[in-house]
Amino acid sequence: MIEIKNLHANVEGKEILQGINLKVNAGEIHAIMGPNGSGKSTLANVLAGHEGYEVTEGSVSFNGKDLLDMAPEDRAREGLFLAFQYPVEIPGISNATFLQTALNEIRKYNGQPELSPKEFLDLIKEKSEILNMDSSLLSRAVNQGFSGGEKKRNEILQMLTINPKLAILDETDSGLDIDALKIVSQGVNAFRSDDNAVIVVTHYQRLLDYIVPDFVHVLFHGKIIKSGNKDLALELEEKGYDWLTKGSLETQNV
Amino acid sequence: MPEENKNNEMKVVEDLTQSEYKWGFVTDIEEEEFPIGLNEEIIRKISAKKEEPEWMTEWRLKAFRYWKTMEEPHWGKVKFPKIDYQALRYFAAPKQKPQYESLDEVDPELLETFEKLGIPLEEQKVLAGVAVDAVFDSVSVATTFQETLAEKGIIFCPISEAIKNYPDLVKKYMGSVVPYTDNYYAALNSAVFSDGSFAYIPKGVRCPMELSTYFRINAINTGQFERTLIIADDDSYVSYLEGCTAPMRDENQLHAAVVELIALENAEIKYSTVQNWYPGDKDGKGGIYNLVTKRGACRGNNSKISWTQVETGSAVTWKYPGCILQGDNSVGEFYSVAVTNNHQQADTGTKMIHIGKNTKSTIISKGISAGKSDNSYRGLVKVTKNATGARNFSQCDSMLMGNQCGAHTFPYLEIDNDTAIVEHEATTSKVSEDQIFYLNQRGIATEDAVNMIVNGFCKEVFKELPMEFAVEAQKLLAISLEGSVG
Ligand SMILES: Nc1ncnc2c1ncn2[C@@H]1O[C@H](COP(=O)(O)OP(=O)(O)OP(=O)(O)O)[C@@H](O)[C@H]1O
Numbered sequence: 001m002i003e004i005k006n007l008h009a010n011v012e013g014k015e016i017l018q019g020i021n022l023k024v025n026a027g028e029i030h031a032i033m034g035p036n037g038s039g040k041s042t043l044a045n046v047l048a049g050h051e052g053y054e055v056t057e058g059s060v061s062f063n064g065k066d067l068l069d070m071a072p073e074d075r076a077r078e079g080l081f082l083a084f085q086y087p088v089e090i091p092g093i094s095n096a097t098f099l100q101t102a103l104n105e106i107r108k109y110n111g112q113p114e115l116s117p118k119e120f121l122d123l124i125k126e127k128s129e130i131l132n133m134d135s136s137l138l139s140r141a142v143n144q145g146f147s148g149g150e151k152k153r154n155e156i157l158q159m160l161t162i163n164p165k166l167a168i169l170d171e172t173d174s175g176l177d178i179d180a181l182k183i184v185s186q187g188v189n190a191f192r193s194d195d196n197a198v199i200v201v202t203h204y205q206r207l208l209d210y211i212v213p214d215f216v217h218v219l220f221h222g223k224i225i226k227s228g229n230k231d232l233a234l235e236l237e238e239k240g241y242d243w244l245t246k247g248s249l250e251t252q253n254v
Numbered sequence: 255m256p257e258e259n260k261n262n263e264m265k266v267v268e269d270l271t272q273s274e275y276k277w278g279f280v281t282d283i284e285e286e287e288f289p290i291g292l293n294e295e296i297i298r299k300i301s302a303k304k305e306e307p308e309w310m311t312e313w314r315l316k317a318f319r320y321w322k323t324m325e326e327p328h329w330g331k332v333k334f335p336k337i338d339y340q341a342l343r344y345f346a347a348p349k350q351k352p353q354y355e356s357l358d359e360v361d362p363e364l365l366e367t368f369e370k371l372g373i374p375l376e377e378q379k380v381l382a383g384v385a386v387d388a389v390f391d392s393v394s395v396a397t398t399f400q401e402t403l404a405e406k407g408i409i410f411c412p413i414s415e416a417i418k419n420y421p422d423l424v425k426k427y428m429g430s431v432v433p434y435t436d437n438y439y440a441a442l443n444s445a446v447f448s449d450g451s452f453a454y455i456p457k458g459v460r461c462p463m464e465l466s467t468y469f470r471i472n473a474i475n476t477g478q479f480e481r482t483l484i485i486a487d488d489d490s491y492v493s494y495l496e497g498c499t500a501p502m503r504d505e506n507q508l509h510a511a512v513v514e515l516i517a518l519e520n521a522e523i524k525y526s527t528v529q530n531w532y533p534g535d536k537d538g539k540g541g542i543y544n545l546v547t548k549r550g551a552c553r554g555n556n557s558k559i560s561w562t563q564v565e566t567g568s569a570v571t572w573k574y575p576g577c578i579l580q581g582d583n584s585v586g587e588f589y590s591v592a593v594t595n596n597h598q599q600a601d602t603g604t605k606m607i608h609i610g611k612n613t614k615s616t617i618i619s620k621g622i623s624a625g626k627s628d629n630s631y632r633g634l635v636k637v638t639k640n641a642t643g644a645r646n647f648s649q650c651d652s653m654l655m656g657n658q659c660g661a662h663t664f665p666y667l668e669i670d671n672d673t674a675i676v677e678h679e680a681t682t683s684k685v686s687e688d689q690i691f692y693l694n695q696r697g698i699a700t701e702d703a704v705n706m707i708v709n710g711f712c713k714e715v716f717k718e719l720p721m722e723f724a725v726e727a728q729k730l731l732a733i734s735l736e737g738s739v740g
């Protein structure tokens with residue numbers, strides 16, 4: 001699905017990613033954990049093509065194509081989806097119109113016919129039911145005045161509607177209440193298949209009870225310093241990051 | 255933001271500012287023109303050419319003599335070289351017989367021009383519900399659907415015909431809202447106006463279709479001076495659409511129109527404009543000077559006038575559609591989107607004059623500036639001494655694209671009654687990089703993303719436009735901001 005090799009990236013001249021190596025295969029779920037400021041969102045943004053980050057070294061292959069060579073919109077059309085840690089507001093554009101435009105742009109790129117308004121409406125109705133989402137959120141302006149939890153749920157609605165190959169969820173669990181966390185996790189699990197993959201960025205082991213990862217990685221100072229299975233998350237929950245960051249920066253590759 | 259990224263943003267903005275004007279073609283038909291210059295003889299000639307009655311000729315001459323005593327105003331936040339009024343031509347008409355029985359008789363090339371402009375001139379298209387009075391340079395060449403309208407007693411015709419056929423209405427109302435003494439351009443227009451539209455909606459009639467005029471400036475060095483007069487009698491309703499385009503030319507062209515609206519008791523007039531005149535090229539060469547006086551009078555109690563405008567064209571726009579709220583409980587509204595790009599300059603806004611009791615006005619202005627353009631909102635809210643219970647709400651939002659453009663807001667308040675409630679809100683924003691990235695990440699290309707954000711910004715105004723006009727306006731907005739991104 002995606003293979004990241006020795007990825008380095010700068011922000012305003014400062015190196016944030018310092019050689020990331022990560023391979024994610026179809027059908028897998030990877031969790032990325034790590035202290036605040038370690039570079040998790042930076043990694044997500046670099047993969048999605050944010051122009052504020054400068055890639056200085058390394059390569060990323062996405063389904064056999066050179067990801068770093070593509071414009072952000074083409075990465076999305078090729079099947080990369082990022083659920084943002086902080087979704088932005090677009091005043092005056094309804095959530096439904098936005099999502100319809102997005103979906104049809106992606107379909108057009110992939111040689112699929114655009115969905116009729118009726119087909120689209122049926123689709124988002126079905127998806128918002130999975131997420132227990134109030135349909136009024138569809139007619140409201142994109143994320144405007146949405147509560148923190150509603151914004152996160154809206155990201156997952158977009159993921160379900162667009163049905164990408166690789167979904168990167170950047171702290172989608174933060175700001176969700178306990179019930180919402182379950183519902184959103186159900187949504188992600190409903191999305192899972194042997195043909196797609198998910199990278200979840202999170203601080204909390206709790207999410208991983210619902211979305212069970214195949215691999216857990218710890219990011220620290222722009223590097224993956226440890227990788228393991230889901231038990232690593234439990235260990236982190238118990239011990240924090242100190243034992244990892246203080247000792248030797250041994251990397252266990254997967 | 256890293257340097258490279260800044261450069262990227264600049265590039266997007268620069269690309270966006272390099273779209274070409276799509277309606278720049280010149281129709282090659284014979285035009286009848288008057289010599290260049292302006293004097294009493296030319297005015298008499300215009301009047302004679304139009305077979306006008308003596309009173310009209312006299313009115314023009316009075317306006318001309320007054321105009322000669324006036325100074326060109328320079329208070330707007332717009333800069334342009336002094337116009338040499340003696341170097342302009344004041345009349346140009348297609349050299350064809352002026353009256354047409356049916357569209358078959360109209361010069362096919364002329365029809366083709368309208369076709370290119372997308373004007374639904376043919377009867378089938380008109381069946382969509384738009385009655386069109388097309389002004390080609392100075393003479394109305396086709397007025398459709400007059401008959402359907404006539405059945406309801408609605409008069410919709412070129413103003414030159416109204417002067418001949420309905421002199422009482424014209425004498426009573428023309429100049430009653432915008433007297434020729436009003437301002438420099440209004441005086442000039444009163445002296446030399448070429449043609450325009452006239453509409454009268456009788457008592458109790460709801461006009462069954464949108465009335466529409468398309469303007470187009472074609473001949474070289476022709477100042478265009480339309481005069482529009484719309485009267486909605488008691489308990490009537492009309493929605494009027496004005497659309498404008500002009501061919502691409504190097505030299506600047508002057509457009510100084512006057513529009514007067516009169517709403518009597520319980521009457522309502524909705525006046526919508528989509529203006530995309532040639533803005534000049536990206537170096538600021540050429541383009542239309544749009545110096546227009548538009549005003550509506552809510553004469554009757556409970557009457558209502560709303561102006562909705564989408565201004566994307568012209569090199570210079572100087573325009574303040576206003577409402578004089580004379581009747582008690584009368585309502586004035588102004589919804590505006592003004593887009594400036596490259597070297598365009600717009601100084602536009604409104605005047606709401608509260609005179610009657612419990613009068614209400616709403617002002618929603620959205621200014622979008624890109625390139626090296628300058629966009630100013632200038633609005634006056636005046637509440638006179640006896641206007642008890644007056645209310646005004648104004649919201650002026652500016653959006654900047656890039657950092658070479660300017661946006662300015664000049665609200666003027668003159669409140670002479672303590673009971674007035676006046677609210678003003680203003681915001682300035684930028685199309686944010688994070689918004690663009692968010693849309694990019696959902697498969698939407700940057701250019702479409704910018705359009706989407708801008709459309710969202712303008713939504714409150716677009717929703718006031720009739721459906722097909724709103725679609726048109728969105729397209730225009732996209733065109734005026736489009737470029738080859740990437
Ligand atoms: N646009 C930017 N400008 C300046 N510094 C930035 C920018 N983006 C990220 N950084 C810096 O890069 C580092 C990594 O930030 P990042 O957002 O990737 O961390 P994170 O691991 O997602 O943290 P959190 O868990 O708090 O979300 C931080 O020190 C942050 O301040």
Ligand SMILES: [Mg+2]
Nearest residue numbers: 040041042085
């Ligand atoms: Mg983060």
